[in-house]
Amino acid sequence: MSGMNFKTLHIAAVPLLLGLIVWVEMKQSWPFFRLVSFVAGFLLIACLASLARGRWRDGLAMLASLAFGLCAVELAAILLEPKVALDVSSGWADYEPVLGWGASHPGVYHAARFDAKTGATLYSVDYTFDSNLTRQTLSAQSGRPIVFFGDSFTFGFGLNDPDTMPQAFADLLQRKQRVLNLANGGYSPQQFLRTLETGFRDGVIGPDPNLFIIMTGALHVERTACKAPWGVNAPRYTLESGALVFKGRCYEGWRLDAQRFLQHTGAYRYFIQPYLRRLTHDDVERYIRELNAATVLARDKYHVATLIPYLRAPGALASSGFTDDLIMQRLREGGAIVIDASLQKEQADGAPLSIPGDGHPTALANRLRAELIKSYIAQHMSRTLLSQLE
Structure with a gap:
């Protein structure tokens, strides 16, 4: 190939590669589209280097080397990163301006998770959202409610409607409560607090709730610290002069972009993000303050106690x-009722408490925790339950 044809080919490749990068970034059609962008970027810089002269050529050649290295790092991250194969019906977690996300319409949403290596089905279940856009729990249709707040553990990820912890609790009470x-x-304590601050769920909760329950633990600290990768739209609180202040969403403006x-960059997710997600003293302090603020708000605004089934996670607190x-202890000092719901004995005995390959609680774990909650309420808060259930 002559020098002129070689040059012409490289000149023609420049707009084509640039267009490919723009198209790939706009479409985001493949799981590893960012690697395609990086490779196209490397080729684009290499073409420009071949067309340049002098210092420009040297600089672009060095930049091309860096771009090639970035492609290699991105490919390594993709190969090393644990794969998650999750398929959930669209609309079950759309953007919601108060809490960050939620179901967009009532109905049944199908969820399935697969082993990324073998393709084996880990679970295939249905989530039913009622007319209030909350997960269906069959219980009494009226009366002062016992209200569960919390995350995927309480929601019942990987389980059908009858196997969630709130449903197990309602069943223990013969569905009369x-x-x-x-x-x-x-979700995490930040959604709990924001719900109470804004009255977002007051129409569902009603004017005279019976008890608030939120199962939580140290694994929620990264969420309240806005370090969880999925929580970009979650409510954000900061500590300013010792006071807890609502500041909008976790990420907004250029920080969100x-x-x-x-x-979408594997190199960031695998090599950098784990270090950024490490918990600090201030992160835990904010987590405690959010729960304590919600406990006080529950007492003063809703006139109910807050019961916290706590899940130990010592490894998360190491640093x-x-x-x-x-x-x-701090949560109890803040006014909450705290019980240890870690089920350490049952776990030591080999009880199947987590969905294999997933990590969310099994139906058995939910029943055990529901029994623990019911037992505590019956012994220490008997007025919370209907008289015929005592």
Whole structure:
């Protein structure tokens, strides 16, 4: 090929590669589209280097080397990163301006998770959202409700409607007590607090609730610290002069655009993000303050107690200076009723408490925790239950 044809080919490749990058970034059609963008970017810079002269050529050649290295790192991250094969009906977790996300319409949403290596089905279930856009719980239709808040554990990820913890609790009470499940995947104390601050669910809860329950633990700290990768739209709180202040969403403006870009980059997810997600002392302090603020708001605004079934996660606190026991003590000092719901004995005995290959609680774990909650209420808060259930 002559020098002129070689040059012409490279000149023609420049707009084509640039167009490919723009198209790939706009479509985002493949799981690893960012690698395609990086490879196209490397080829684009290499073409420009071949057309340049002098210092420009040297600089572009160095930039092309860096771009090639980035492609290699991105490919390595893709190969090393654990694969998740999850298929959920669209609309079950759309953007919602108060809490960040939620179901967009009532109905049944199908969810399935597969082993990324073998293709084996880990679970295939249905989530039913009622007319209030909350997960269906069959219980009494009227009366003062016991309201569950929380995350995917309480919501019942990987389980059909009859196997969630709120449903197991309602069943223990013979469905004679009204029970609500306001939990959703990825939620944490920040959604609990924001719900109470705004009155967002007051129409569902009603004017005279019976008890608020939120199962939580140290694994929620990264969420309240806005370090969880899926929580870009979650409510954000900061500590300013010792006071907890609502600041909008976790990511907004250019920070939101940057986070969305990074989350589609395997090199960032695998090599950098784990270090950024490490918990600090201030992260845990904010988590405690959010729960304590919600506990006070529940007492003063809704005139109910807050019961916290706490899940230990000592490994998550290694770099924070906190322990699970210290957190539970601080939550009790803040006015909450805290019980240890870790099921450590049952786990040591080999009980199947987590869905294999997934990690969310099994129906058995939910029943055990529902029994623990019911037992505590019956012994220490008997007026909370209907008289015929005592």
